[in-house]
Amino acid sequence: MLQVFAILFPAICGIAISVFLNDDRLTDEGIKAERMKIRNRLYTAVILICDLLGILLVCTPQKTVSWDIVGGAGILLSPDSFGKLCLCVVLILYTAVCFYSFEYMKKEERHEYFFAFFFVSLGALQAVCLSGSLVCLYAFFELATLSSMPLVLHEMTRESVAAGKKYLFYSIGGALMGLCAVLFVCSLTEGGAGFVEGGFMTSAMISGRESMFLAAAFLGILGFGTKAGIYPMHGWLPTAHPIAPAPASALMSGIIAKAGVIALVRLVYYSIGPSLLRGTWVQRGWMLLSMITILVGSSMAFLEKELKKRLAYSTVSQISYILLGLSLLSEEGLRGGLLQLMSHAASKGCLFLCAGAMIYLTGKRQVKDLRGIGKELPVTLWCFTLASLSLVGIPPMGGFIAKWTLSGAALSEEMGVWSVAPVVVLLISAMLTAGYLLPIVIDGFFPGREFAAQPRRKEPLYLTIPMLFLSGAALLVGILGGYIP
Secondary structure, eight states, X not given: OHHHHHHHHHHHHHHHHHHHTOOTTOOOHHHHHHHHHHHHHHHHHHHHHHXXXXXXXXXXXXXXXXXXXXXXXXXXXXXXXXXXXXXXXXXXXXXXXXXXXXXXXXXXXXXXXXXXXXXXXXXXXXXXXXXXXXXXXXXXXXHHHHHHHHHHHTTOOHHHHHXXXXXXXHHHHHHHHHHHHHHHHHHHTTSOOBOOTTOSOOGGGGTTOHHHHHHHHHHHHHHHHHHTTXXXXXXXXXXXXXXXXXXXXXXXXXXXXXXXXXXXHHHIIIIIOGGGTTTSHHHHHHHHHHHHHHHHHHHHHHHOOBHHHHHHHHHHXXXXXXXXXXXXXXXXXXHHHHHHHHHHHHHHHHHHHHHHHHHHHHOXXXXXXXXXXXXXXXXXHHHHHHHHHHHHTOTTSHHHHXXXXXXXXXXXXXXXXXXXXXXXXXHHHHHHHHHHHHHHHHHHHOOOTTSOOOOOOOOOHHHHHHHHHHHHHHHHHHHHGGGOO
C-alpha cells in the first residue's frame, strides 16, 4: 500500500494545510506573515516526506496494488524501472520548485491555493508514473490535467483565464484522441492488461483489423502528444506558460507536459509493442510531425522577444526531441528520449526559475531589457548559462549526451532519408537554440562600455539554491547519463 499512500499523502496534506491555515479573512499583516511561515514549514515537511516515500518506492522491489472496478479494468499500481525513473524526475523538480515558491509567491496573492493544487498535481503525477495499466494511467493522466490547470489560472486575470481554458480544451481534446487508442487496446484484451516491456499485443490480435489498429495508434500518438506540444496541437504551450507564475511554468514545462511522453511510452513500448508499428505510415507520420514541431518551436523561439514566451516555444521544440527518439521505435531511440526527458526537465525547469527570478527582482520581461543582467544577478545568470548550454547540446551537459544518443539512434536505423533527416533537424535546431539563448548570456555578462552598470542585487537563497540544484542536475545527467541502462 506504499504506492497508494505516496499518491494520497501530498494531495491530502496540501489541501488540509491550505484550508486550515487560510488567511483570506485576516487583515493584520503581521499575523498573515506568521501564518505564512507556519504554512511553509508544513509544506517543507510534506515535500520532504514525499521524497522519502519516493526513495522507498525506488529502492523496494516492484509490488502490485490493484482494484478491479468493471470488466477487468480498474486501478493497477505497479512501479517498474521506467515508472521509478519518471517518479525521480517528478520529485526532484517538485522539490526544487517548492522551496523556490516560498520566496517567489510572496508577491502573489492566494499562496495557499497555489500550494494546494501544487501538491494535488504532485500526487496525480506520481500516480501517472506508478500506473500499471492503460486504463489506470488514462484516469490519472486526466486528473493531472485538471489539478494543474489552476496553476495556470492562479492570477485570475482575463489573460490567465483565457490561457487556462485553452490549456484545458487542448488537453481534453488530446485526451479524447488518446482514449480511442486505449479503448481499442482494451477491446482486444478484455478490459486491458498490465504493462509489459516490449508490449503485449501480437499480429494475431489485430489480424483483419490492421487499418483500424494503425488509425487508433496514430490517434493515440497525436492525442497524448498534444500534452507534449506536438504540432499542430502545440498552441496551448506558448499561451499558458508565460501567463502562469514562474514556479508553475517550471512545472508545466519541466514535467507536467511530459505526462504526455509517459503516456506515449506506455502506449507504444509497454502495450502495443514497437514492432507492430515499425515501418508503417504511423511511424513515418510520427517522425515527420516530431521534426516539424522541432523546427517550428525553435524558429518561433528565435523570433520571440518576451523571455518566458521564448522559453515556452523552446519547450515545444525540446520536448519533441523526446518524441522524435520515441518515433524511431528502437531501444536506442527510447534511451535517447529518456535522457532528453531527464536533461530537459532539469534544464528548462532551471531556465524558467531563472526567468522568474529576473522578473521577481528586476521586473524585466523583455529580452532586450536583460542587457547587463549578469552585473545585477550574477548567480541567476550563471545558472541560466549552464541550463542554456545543456539545451544547445554542449558537453558535458545532459543535453549533449541526449542529442548525441538520439543522432546515433537515427543513423543506426536503415531507413534511408528517414535516418538522415532527424540528424539534420537536430543540427538546425541546435543552431537556432544557440541563437535564442546564448545572446542573452553574452549581453548579460558583456553589455559593452556604453551600458550604465546597475548595482548588484541581493539574490535570496530560496531562489538561488533551487536554480543551482537544477543546473547541477543537468550537468549530472551529462556526466552519468552514459551509465543509465
